[in-house]
Amino acid sequence: MRNPSRTMLYSAAGIATAFILVVAVNIIAGALYVRGDLTADRVFTLSDSTKKIISEINAPVHIRFYYSKNNPQTPGNIKSFASRVEDLLEEYRMASHGVLKIEKLDPAPYSDAEDSATMEGIESQLLSSGERIYCGMSISCLDKSQNLPFLSPQKENLLEYEITRAIWDVTHDVRKTVGVISALPVLGMNKVQPTAESIASGKFAPPGPWIPFKELEDTYEIRKIPLDAESIGSDINLLLLVQPVGMSAKCMLAVDQYLLRGGRLIVMLDPVSLYSIVKSATDPSYRETVSCNLPAFLNAWGIKFNNNIVVADMTFATRIDMPQTKITYPSILDITSKGINRSNTVTALLEKIGLVFAGFFEFTEGATLKKEVLIHSTADSMPVSSFLANRPEMLVRNFSPSGKVFDMAVILRGDFKTAFPDAGKNLLRKSISSNSAVVLVADTDFLFNDVCVQFSKDQFGRKFYVRKNDNVSFLHNLVGYLSGDNTMINIRGRQTITRPFLRIGALKSKSEQEYKNKILDLEKDLIQTQEKINNLQKENSGRYSKYVFSPEQQTELRKFQEKSVAARKELKNLRKGLYGSIDRIENTLKWLNISLVPAIVIIVGLSWAAAVRRRSSSK
DSSP, X not given: OOOHHHHHHHHHHHXXXXXXXXXXXXXXXXXXXXXXXXXXXXXXXXXXXXXXXXXXXOSOEEEEEEXXXXXXXXXXXXXXXXXXXXXXXXXXXXXXXTSEEEEEEOOOTTSHHHHHHHXXXXXXXXXXXXXXXXXXXXXXXXXXXXXXXXXXXGGGGGHHHHHHHHXXXXXXXXXXXXXXXXXXXXXXXXXXXXXXXXXHHXXXXXXXXXXXXXXXXXXXXXXXXXXXXXOOOTTXXXXXXXXXXXXXXXXXXXXXXXXXXXXXXXXXXXXXOHHHHHHHTTOGGGGGGSOOOOHHHHHHHTEEOOTTEEEEEXXXXXXXXXXXXXXXXXXXEEEOGGGBOSXXXXXXXXXXXXXXXXXXXXXXXXXXXXXXXXXXXXXXXXXXXXXXXXXXXXHHHTOOOOSOOOEEEEEEESOEXXXXXXXGGGOOOSEEOSXXXXXXXXXXXXXXXXXXXXXXXXXXXXXXXXXXXXXXXXXXXXXXXXXXXXXXHHHHTOOOOOOOOHHHHHHHHXXXXXXXXXXXXXXXXXXXXXXXXXXXXXXXOSTTTTTOOOHHHHHHHHHHHHHHHHHHHHHXXXXXXXXXXXXXXXXXXXXXXXXXXXXXXXXXHHHHHHHHHHHHHHO
């Protein structure tokens, strides 16, 4: 028989030992920095590009992280975010082997740290209590410095890129130069007529560069080249042509000779520019920039491009939820991995590209250049007239898959020949067989702010933006790739840690294909029936005869109303069928997420209890 006092002594000793072990493990874990990354793409681990940049640093780099750590008013989400920033900085420190000097400062009111934060351009944020808090970073090397004025939790997925870009910038003296020729104000507007309201408010400022180009300015020297330029400087490392409508003959010849000198081009042509359509409502001059083509260049390169045709793709179609319905836009594309080249460095890590009214490129017979496709449609696509681009219902109704894949972004390599063989004495070079390259993209709207970013305000009222897709990274990767600077590509690609539900996306596409014609026909009948009811009511809307119908009219009206009710009911059932299977999958996933972990804990607990019981009974 067991001694009760001895059993109690053993139990107390066991509890004390367990407590000491827990405390010891926590102390050791706090002293040692141990971190594991079990995510599929290792999104919480420094990228190889960051490690490479750090390994090439020759002088000490000082990183000062300003964070109001001891301020009790600091919001909880900022505290948890700042903790993750500190973890990331520790990763940087360990990877640098002492080259990165990291300092953590708490800028309390009237402290030296607050003065230092102000001098280094770190922005304070005003709380509702009236207190100010800081969460920013300064990075310096020798006499160069960069600051990240405020680190926002909403842009956490870009944190590594921002820090590494700043480190790269302070450790490199020479920036590469990127020239831009465009009929669109991608680099901002210098001459804009202010309105009376803006003058009265005193807040007039010309629109700045589009976000993708504004971010390019952080790494490259961006130079605007006019559409009538007569030469392209030899110091231009890369040239971008973005919807270059109205480019003069001399400018086209200068671009041609730049390419044949060994230069590299990114050419973006749009059959339907959404930006130009929007702007033309208030400025008719933008009607000229809606569509663009460069036949002289494309013919010389063996490329066909019809600027009156856009690509419609049901697999990549954008689906917009409206209050009373859901609209499918086959010509506004969210291109996922099915349409992205995974073997090229530029696009290998990109997850989603958004294109609006994009065209496509084809090789002509006898073309000699080598083509590598970066972005393409699926076989569930068709070419459609640009006139139909913004008519989604008509597109869906008449959609008939062509079975062909259309190339919307390609790289050309090989022996380029002049596009102007008859230029005479102005032609210095006729061909080149070096490492020149041209990237063609059949869209420009993917760089338009409304397509690539979403603006919002944080809890402090600061305006910020988040990326909707990988469009910004696509441009920056292209620029880095063609300018010979690939170091940042793998970091830009680490945009998001969300993983899409591919089966749900495929089910939506399949369901819409199945139900689309039925729904559209019913919606059309419903609209026609409602119009007939309205017309009957208008005929009897006089002062003395309002809604007084003849027996024949009453019969006809009742028939239309019954038809309307029946159509609405059938339409409702069809939509239930369309989205019911999707809801079932989503609910199944939700309940699996809710119940799986508790079920595992219960199973482990019961197994452990059973094992203890068997061990006790054996004694």
